[in-house]
Amino acid sequence: xxxxxxxxxxxxxxxxxxxxxxxxxxxxxxxxxxxxxxxxxxxxxxxxxxxxxxxxxxxxxxxxxxxxxxxxxxxxxxxxxxxxxxxxxxxxxxxxxxxxxxxxxxxxxxxxxxxxxxxxxxxxxxxxxxxxxxxxxxxxxxxxxxxxxxxxxxxxxxxxxxxxxxxxxxxxxxxxxxxxxxxxxxxxxxxxxxxxxxxxxxxxxxxxxxxxxxxxxxxxxxxxxxxxxxxxxxxxxxxxxxxxxxxxxxxxxxxxxxxxxxxxxxxxxxxxxxxxxxxxxxxxxxxxxxxxxxxxxxxxxxxxxxxxxxxxxxxxxxxxxxxxxxxxxxxxxxxxxxxxxxxxxxxxxxxxxxxxxxxxxxxxxxxxxxxxxxxxxxxxxxxxxxxxxxxxxxxxxxxxxxxxxxxxxxxxxxxxxxxxxxxxxxxxxxxxxxxxxxxxxxxxxxxxxxxxxxxxxxxxxxxxxxxxxxxxxxxxxx
Amino acid sequence: xxxxxxxxxxxxxxxxxxxxxxxxxxxxxxxxxxxxxxxxxxxxxxxxxxxxxxxxxxxxxxxxxxxxxxxxxxxxxxxxxxxxxxxxxxxxxxxxxxxxxxxxxxxxxxxxxxxxxxxxxxxxxxxxxxxxxxxxxxxxxxxxxxxxxxxxxxxxxxxxxxxxxxxxxxxxxxxxxxxxxxxxxxxxxxxxxxxxxxxxxxxxxxxxxxxxxxxxxxxxxxxxxxxxxxxxxxxxxxxxxxxxxxxxxxxxxxxxxxxxxxxxxxxxxxxxxxxxxxxxxxxxxxxxxxxxxxxxxxxxxxxxxxxxxxxxxxxxxxxxxxxxxxxxxxxxxxxxxxxxxxxxxxxxxxxxxxxxxxxxxxxxxxxxxxxxxxxxxxxxxxxxxxxxxxxxxxxxxxxxxxxxxxxxxxxxxxxxxxxxxxxxxxxxxxxxxxxxxxxxxxxxxxxxxxxxxxxxxxxxxxxxxxxxxxxxxxxxxx
Numbered sequence: 001x002x003x004x005x006x007x008x009x010x011x012x013x014x015x016x017x018x019x020x021x022x023x024x025x026x027x028x029x030x031x032x033x034x035x036x037x038x039x040x041x042x043x044x045x046x047x048x049x050x051x052x053x054x055x056x057x058x059x060x061x062x063x064x065x066x067x068x069x070x071x072x073x074x075x076x077x078x079x080x081x082x083x084x085x086x087x088x089x090x091x092x093x094x095x096x097x098x099x100x101x102x103x104x105x106x107x108x109x110x111x112x113x114x115x116x117x118x119x120x121x122x123x124x125x126x127x128x129x130x131x132x133x134x135x136x137x138x139x140x141x142x143x144x145x146x147x148x149x150x151x152x153x154x155x156x157x158x159x160x161x162x163x164x165x166x167x168x169x170x171x172x173x174x175x176x177x178x179x180x181x182x183x184x185x186x187x188x189x190x191x192x193x194x195x196x197x198x199x200x201x202x203x204x205x206x207x208x209x210x211x212x213x214x215x216x217x218x219x220x221x222x223x224x225x226x227x228x229x230x231x232x233x234x235x236x237x238x239x240x241x242x243x244x245x246x247x248x249x250x251x252x253x254x255x256x257x258x259x260x261x262x263x264x265x266x267x268x269x270x271x272x273x274x275x276x277x278x279x280x281x282x283x284x285x286x287x288x289x290x291x292x293x294x295x296x297x298x299x300x301x302x303x304x305x306x307x308x309x310x311x312x313x314x315x316x317x318x319x320x321x322x323x324x325x326x327x328x329x330x331x332x333x334x335x336x337x338x339x340x341x342x343x344x345x346x347x348x349x350x351x352x353x354x355x356x357x358x359x360x361x362x363x364x365x366x367x368x369x370x371x372x373x374x375x376x377x378x379x380x381x382x383x384x385x386x387x388x389x390x391x392x393x394x395x396x397x398x399x400x401x402x403x404x405x406x407x408x409x410x411x412x413x414x415x416x417x418x419x420x421x422x423x424x425x426x427x428x429x430x431x432x433x434x435x436x437x438x439x440x441x442x443x444x445x446x447x448x449x450x451x452x453x454x455x456x457x458x459x460x461x462x463x464x465x466x467x468x469x470x471x472x473x474x475x476x477x478x
Numbered sequence: 479x480x481x482x483x484x485x486x487x488x489x490x491x492x493x494x495x496x497x498x499x500x501x502x503x504x505x506x507x508x509x510x511x512x513x514x515x516x517x518x519x520x521x522x523x524x525x526x527x528x529x530x531x532x533x534x535x536x537x538x539x540x541x542x543x544x545x546x547x548x549x550x551x552x553x554x555x556x557x558x559x560x561x562x563x564x565x566x567x568x569x570x571x572x573x574x575x576x577x578x579x580x581x582x583x584x585x586x587x588x589x590x591x592x593x594x595x596x597x598x599x600x601x602x603x604x605x606x607x608x609x610x611x612x613x614x615x616x617x618x619x620x621x622x623x624x625x626x627x628x629x630x631x632x633x634x635x636x637x638x639x640x641x642x643x644x645x646x647x648x649x650x651x652x653x654x655x656x657x658x659x660x661x662x663x664x665x666x667x668x669x670x671x672x673x674x675x676x677x678x679x680x681x682x683x684x685x686x687x688x689x690x691x692x693x694x695x696x697x698x699x700x701x702x703x704x705x706x707x708x709x710x711x712x713x714x715x716x717x718x719x720x721x722x723x724x725x726x727x728x729x730x731x732x733x734x735x736x737x738x739x740x741x742x743x744x745x746x747x748x749x750x751x752x753x754x755x756x757x758x759x760x761x762x763x764x765x766x767x768x769x770x771x772x773x774x775x776x777x778x779x780x781x782x783x784x785x786x787x788x789x790x791x792x793x794x795x796x797x798x799x800x801x802x803x804x805x806x807x808x809x810x811x812x813x814x815x816x817x818x819x820x821x822x823x824x825x826x827x828x829x830x831x832x833x834x835x836x837x838x839x840x841x842x843x844x845x846x847x848x849x850x851x852x853x854x855x856x857x858x859x860x861x862x863x864x865x866x867x868x869x870x871x872x873x874x875x876x877x878x879x880x881x882x883x884x885x886x887x888x889x890x891x892x893x894x895x896x897x898x899x900x901x902x903x904x905x906x907x908x909x910x911x912x913x914x915x916x917x918x919x920x921x922x923x924x925x926x927x928x929x930x931x932x933x934x935x936x937x938x939x940x941x942x943x944x945x946x947x948x949x950x951x952x953x954x955x956x
Contacts, residue, residue, distance in 0.1 A: 252725075377890055
């Protein structure tokens with residue numbers, strides 16, 4: 001997929017070290033002999049994974065396959081290049097919707113996903129009332145497909161309908177990705193809300209926001225999102241639940257060209273351009289979807305490397321958590337999603353929370369979000385915990401990743417790169433599952449956001465993936 | 479100056495603690511008894527300050543006077559309200575200039591200050607050539623006065639001429655402050671450069687930038703700069719040499735109303751508004767002058783409190799460093815300025831550096847800049863040192879300050895407020911002088927910026943101020 005020699009040195013992959021699992025005395029004894037150690041939370045691998053751990057560890061392809069996957073991922077320099085509609089970009093048509101996470105049908109869909117499906121039907125005019133929209137969807141009248149199967153990602157419910165504007169990102173390797181435009185907070189479609197206010201906002205986004213962003217961005221030329229992410233992780237953003245610096249940097253970069261479209265052939269109205277700038281200013285999360293699109297390009301670059309145990313997607317549909325791994329193709333390994341643990345908006349509590357939902361864990365898949373919280377200590381005011389926890393989560397994630405990103409560095413950790421390249425083998429061997437920070441949707445369709453917090457994927461996704469890798473190792477190149 | 483009871487609790491002032499000066503054994507012994515200790519760098523007070531230390535320490539007014547000064551400072555909520563010209567706002571006229579730092583005349587002025595004076599004369603049309611401008615200034619034909627004497631501040635040379643646009647900030651207590659608009663980096667007036675490019679940029683700022691910002695800001699209404707500073711110190715800015723987040727947040731806030739002036743009565747051209755947005759986007763330091771104006775309001779709020787040992791100004795004119803103290807009125811205590819220690823731009827080195835210059839140390843005077851580097855670890859790439867140093871400087875500054883700012887908090891230090899309220903007495907007693915991070919001007923007039931680094935004021939400013947406080951204590955209220 002990449003032309004010519006990889007620009008990323010093999011040194012990216014952490015040197016061999018002794019992973020000391022268990023009582024600290026073991027770690028101390030090994031470290032005292034000058035051997036690099038990685039002390040980890042003590043959890044023995046599940047008994048039924050022991051054979052898979054042994055099989056994959058012994059797979060002669062493993063080290064080189066992981067180097068290949070990670071170097072391909074680290075070499076991607078995503079650029080924001082355009083805005084178009086989902087119909088044009090993804091090719092979906094009437095009565096077709098994309099959704100977040102692994103495949104799911106209406107029957108298994110959670111409240112917020114159902115709410116967003118209803119909202120999208122109302123917005124597209126496929127139903128006049130919520131009841132009519134629900135009947136249509138429940139009777140199989142709407143075809144559902146994961147965003148991830150269409151080079152796309154969407155936060156929370158992740159619903160994409162044909163008329164919606166989408167960002168276009170370019171990976172520099174012939175691939176593009178797409179993501180929706182962020183609607184803001186509160187009662188918005190992606191959190192499962194529907195109704196007139198939601199529909200009206202989506203129509204304004206389609207009629208004004210998308211076209212103006214498209215004309216301004218074309219005038220400006222591609223924006224280097226890799227560099228933007230490098231800047232924002234040095235400015236207190238982790239790219240998942242904190243995108244305040246990144247959103248501000250995007251506005252700065254685009255604003256002059258947005259304004260120049262008033263006088264050029266695009267002929268945008270100054271008042272509409274001002275409305276676009278005000279809409280973005282009102283939403284610190286506006287950049288999230290762009291970061292997700294960039295992360296999708298980075299993660300996908302690692303996909304399809306036989307023998308590699310690197311995770312290339314983590315996504316949730318509100319019912320199940322699913323992961324994909326470099327060495328196991330397009331297959332999803334799923335298990336029931338957990339409910340996040342976090343802080344709730346006024347009037348809501350844990351009983352109102354839906355299980356984990358959204359494609360946004362693609363940010364953690366590439367070392368951002370929960371993995372980069374050491375650089376975003378202020379995030380604890382949103383998701384709970386204290387500043388020590390934020391540092392601790394990043395430190396812990398180095399234990400289940402194989403490398404550090406070469407340019408997304410954390411000043412607070414002496415400019416160390418974010419933990420990059422989640423290794424299914426390390427996750428199962430140590431029992432340390434990734435940390436994800438996330439918004440929390442109300443479990444009842446139509447509620448909207450109820451909070452934000454931290455959540456960890458079920459270990460079952462990783463043990464299942466490891467078992468599949470072990471099979472391929474047995475059948476494979478040895 | 480403040481109406482009604484102070485909104486800031488007395489608790490702001492740090493509880494009494496034992497300052498342990500000298501060998502660590504002393505500190506350990508005191509701490510072991512459960513007494514709060516503040517261990518400090520070991521430097522005995524200069525022998526000739528011993529009497530002044532005793533006198534001021536014994537001044538019965540000290541504790542309450544310092545509380546008053548600090549509470550007044552902490553209560554200020556600076557707001558950005560307008561842009562006008564120096565002629566209107568400060569009342570300076572032909573052949574009058576303001577400059578940074580304590581008073582200085584042409585004969586004592588350093589290269590960059592002379593260069594900026596020459597550049598301002600050319601810009602105002604008071605001379606046709608640099609030589610003519612220099613002759614005019616050298617013969618006493620230009621009246622010089624410190625910015626600080628006119629409720630104003632200017633970075634580096636700090637030259638303000640009548641036609642220049644200036645920000646207007648409102649302290650909410652009946653006072654306003656003013657600062658110039660930031661020109662960008664490289665060969666710019668404030669670093670002592672002059673000539674056609676400098677003049678042309680200043681004329682554009684006067685003709686386009688100032689009026690457009692004024693109309694946009696009036697449309698928008700006041701911007702809460704206190705809140706902006708709180709946001710930026712949580713986003714990796716320290717407000718002196720790193721203003722990237724703050725500049726971005728300002729653009730976001732103002733952009734919609736700047737664009738709306740295209741259609742409203744102001745009748746600005748869209749192309750000019752775009753140029754303004756592009757100019758700001760090109761300069762991460764654009765907000766610096768706004769932060770300085772805000773800091774001036776905060777610091778001045780503490781001035782004029784008899785018996786208080788709180789520093790209310792630190793400023794340099796390129797020759798001398800000067801400070802003012804709450805208990806000693808408008809008097810400057812000066813000593814020769816040091817040359818900063820830092821990193822140099824390509825082709826320049828320490829031999830090219832002018833001594834410390836500019837009013838920008840008003841940021842450190844209120845706990846920003848060098849005092850807030852713990853929140854801006856990426857700054858070390860500009861000024862030198864490592865991330866541990868950045869944390870260490872902030873920690874050290876808590877030893878010479880009396881309080882922590884109530885809203886400018888550092889997530890990296892568990893949301894502790896920045897060190898606030900520099901105490902002359904503590905500085906002299908411990909020998910720990912403030913840390914300032916700063917741009918470095920070329921010492922030859924016309925050079926421009928040569929680097930950035932760290933610098934500390936001469937202790938002599940503080941011993942002289944303490945001696946004056948001791949006199950007032952002897953003559954005063956005891």
